[in-house]
Amino acid sequence: MASSLRLEDPSVFAGQWQATLSTENDAPEAQKLQDKPSNTCALELQANQTVGKGAECLGAWLEDSPIGWFPEPDGISITGKEGSRIVFFSRQGDGLYSSTLKSGLVVTLERATK
Template sequence: MVNKAFTYRAAAWLCAAFLVISGETGMASSLRLEEPSVFAGKWLATLSTTRDDPKAQKLQDKPSNTCEVELLANQTLGQGTNCLGAWLEQAPIGWFADPDGLSMTGNEGSRIQFFSRQRDGYYLATLQSGLVVTLERVAPDK
């Protein structure tokens, strides 16, 4: 009887360990790292407070609240770098894709700001000041 109890207990622990390990592996594989070419192009950056609606901000005539930023395929930034840099308090030089967002990098290649993915083509970062910066992909001209 004692032998069977030990066997059942060992089997239960092994099953639990397997479930934990397989769950972590499944979670890690669900986050996919996209190629840089997926993000290359023009993005609309919008600066707002946590209470402002980003769509309403874009409709207002405040050029300092929005700017167009270009992410280049070589993982550098094109136009709009100065505007975005004013909000981030350091001019971004480059960018790279993360499994769950985008990161802007500074002079030394270190991350200066992380933008979390909210949905396809829409990323959000909350600055230390409490202001929110969103990046939304601009539809290509046809």
């Protein structure tokens, strides 16, 4: 029997996230230890499904300005000006999502610890 994924309420994702840019071969943990500001962004997914603080930083990696976001059964989509999806982050585990960009670089979203 096929299992179906549940669509989470947007409130589950609202809050502070840490975005990390790395190559496919770099572990995100190793990138964080390198302490390069250009490799990490503090990102806020707001309750009204807009991208708050950190949108400019993430946008520099995505080649488009992130404006909004919405949950999907298997991840989180970030949308641009026209509301169309510009990047999809697939679920890797609780509070951990990743996407491989056209350039081959990997962006990891991790729920910020409170």
